[in-house]
Amino acid sequence: MHKMWTAFRREYFSRVKTKGFIIGTILFPVFLGVLFVVPTLMMLVKSDKPKQIAVVDQTGEILDSLLVALNDKNEAGERLYALIAHDADDLEASKKTLSASVEEGGLDGYIIIPASIYENGAAEYHSKTVTNFQENNRIESALNRAVTDKRLQRSGLEPEKVRGLMREVHLDAIPVGSGTEEKNNAGMTFGIAYFLGFFIYMAMFIYGALVQRSVIEEKTSRVIESVISSIKPFHLMAAKIFGVGAVGLTQFLIWAVVIGLLSFYGSAFTPKAGGFSMPNVSFGILFFFVLFFVLGYFLYATLYAGVGAMVNSEQEAQQMMLPISMFIIAPILLIMYVIGNPNSQASVILSLIPFFAPILMLARIVVATPPAWQIILCIVLTAATIFGLIWVVGRIYRVGVLMYGKRPTLPELLKWIRYA
C-alpha cells in the first residue's frame, strides 16, 4: 500500500504541477463560457443598432400593417427596424439602386412585396447577410401577420377576433419521478442529458489518453524496469489509473466551484443575456453522473493502459486507438435516439452494454426513469467488465512494458496473457 501510495502521489503531482494542467483547468470554463454566453450576447449587441430597411410595396396597403407588426424596440426605445417606403414604377431599376445603396451601407436591406402576395404568399428580402435567422424570422412573421390581417379584412372578418380564436396551446412536457419535476422543461432536460453525456465522452478521451501517455512515457524513457523492480507492475498500473483519475476529479472540483460561484454571483446579470440561466440539476442526477463518470473512466483508462503497454510510441498508439475510439464515439452518435426514445427496446439494450453504459444509461436516467433493475444490472455488468479487463490488461501490462520493438500480434498477445 505504501508503494502504491508513493506511485500514486508521483503520478498525481507530476501532472497537477504542470503548466498544461493549470492552463487547461482555467481555460476550459472560459472556453465553455465563450461557447454559451458570447453568441447570446453578440446577438443582443448586434441587433441594438436600428436598421434602415426600404420597402417596395406593390400592393400599396401592406406597409402600414407591417409598420405596426414589425415594431421591435431596443433598450433605448428606438425602433429596431426603420421602414422606408420606396416607390417603384420600374421594379428592375429600383432593385439596382436599392442594391447599390445596400452595398454602400446607406441601407441595411430592402423588402419587395409583390402585388401577388395575397395569392402566392411570397415576398423578397434582400440584405448583405441572409444568414441571420433570427432577423429573417422576425421579418417573416411580421409580414405574415400583416398579410393575414389584410386577407381577413378582405373576407370581412375582424383580425383581432380571429386571432383570439386561433390562440395556440403550449404543451409543458415534464418528466415524472426524477426529482426535476418543477423547473425543467423538455428542452432543458434534453440539454442536460446531452451535456452530461458529452462531458463523460470528453473526459474518457482526455483522461484515458493521459493514462496511455503516462504508460508510454515510462516505456520509451526506459525508466520502467527500475520502477517495476520495486513495485508490482499491477500495483503500478493501478496507481497510475487512480492517479490520473484523481487529477480528473481535481479538475472537476475546481470547475464545480467556479460554476457554483458563477451561478450564485452571476445570476444577477446572466438571465438578461438572452434568457440564459443555469439548469436545475437534481442531487440524484449528480450522483449518477459521478458514478457513471467513475465507471466509464476505469473502463477506458484500463483499455488505454493496455494499449500503452503494447506499443513503442504515441504514433503507434494512434493506430491502435481506432477500435477503442469507436466504442467511445458510438454512444455519442446514439444519444439523440436514446434521449428521444428512452424506453424503447433498442435503448434498453444499448444502455446495458458496458462500453456504452456510462453515456447512454446516464442519458436515460436524466430524461426518463428506467426501472431500478435495469440501472442495477447495468452497474453490475459494467463493474464486472472492468474487473475482467483489469485482469487481462494487468497481464498484458506486465509483459508489455518490457517489450520493445515489434508490436505484438493477436496470438502473441494471448500468449502474454496466458504466461504472465
Place this chain on the structure above:
Amino acid sequence: MDTLRVENVGKSFGQLEAVKELSVAVQAGTVYGFLGPNGAGKTTTIRMIMEIILPDSGQILINGQRNTSTETLDRVGYLPEERGVYRKMKVRESLEFFAELKGMRRREHGPKIDAWMERFEMTAVRDKKLEELSKGNQQKIQFLTTVIHEPNLIILDEPFMGLDPLNADLVKEVILEQKARGTAIVFSTHLMESAEKLCDAICLINKGQKVLDGEVRSLKRNFGRNHVALNYNGPPDFLVELKNNGLVERYNDSGNYVEIHLRNGASPQKLLATAIQKVEVLRFEVVEPSLHEIFVATVKENLGRDTTDTLHFTLYTLHV
C-alpha cells in the same frame, strides 16, 4: 547463509531456452561477476532475481527467503541494463521517489539522500529537472537509487557501460565500500577485464548454461602458472614460429601485447631467448592466466574441436 541463492532456475521463451538449470550462490561481502557474451542469459537471470520475469522452474532465495515477497526485494538495489529516468522530475524528487518505492519513509531518507548527493557532487542540481542533466549525471543519479536504501544485495547489470573513466572510478569506489559493509554485489558484464579486477567470484554463462564458476583466485591457481605476458615491439611473425616449434600451445595477440599459453613442460626461458632475437621485448612476465584464457580453455574442453566456430563467435562478442 548466502545472500543470494539461485537454485536450478530455468526459463524458456517459446522455443528458446534462455536459461537452463542455473544455480548460483553469492556470499555476503563479496563481489560476484556474472560473465558471458551478449545473449547468454545474464539479463534474463537478473530479471528473474528481481521477479520482473517469473522462472518456469527452480527458485530464488534472497537472505534465505523466496523473492516473491516485496519485503525481500526491498533489501535489493537494482540497476537495470535498460536505463532511464523520469525526465520531467527534479533530481531530489526522483531520488525520494525511488527510496520510498523501496519502502523507506519520508522522514528517514532525507539525510541519506543529502549525504549521497553531496558525495556525488549533485547538490547544486538538486532542483533541476533530470532532462537538464548530462547523460553521465543522469547515470550517477540512477546508480544512487540502487544504494540509498542501504540494501544488502546490489545487482548491477552492465554498470560501467557508457560511463566516463571518472564516474566509472566513482562507481567502483562505492562498490568496494559497499562490499566492506558486508553487502553482496552481483554485477553482470561482457567485459572480462573489468570483472577480473573487481570480482571475488565469478560465474561464466554461455547460451543459458553455466560454463564455469568459483572464486577467481582458486580458478586461476587451478589453471597453473604456464602463462606468459609479453609486451613487444616488432613484427608478430615470431609467434607463428614459436607455435610451430612446439613451445606454445596457444596465444592471444593484441599487436604489441600478447598473452601466451605455454605447452606443458615448456620452459619460459627458452621462449624469452627466441623472442629477444626476433623483436624488442619491453616486458616479460610469467603470470596467472586471465579469465579470458580460462574461459577459452574451458569452453574448448567442453565443446570439443568441432564447435570452434561458435567459440570464435563467443570470443568475438566477449571483446566488443
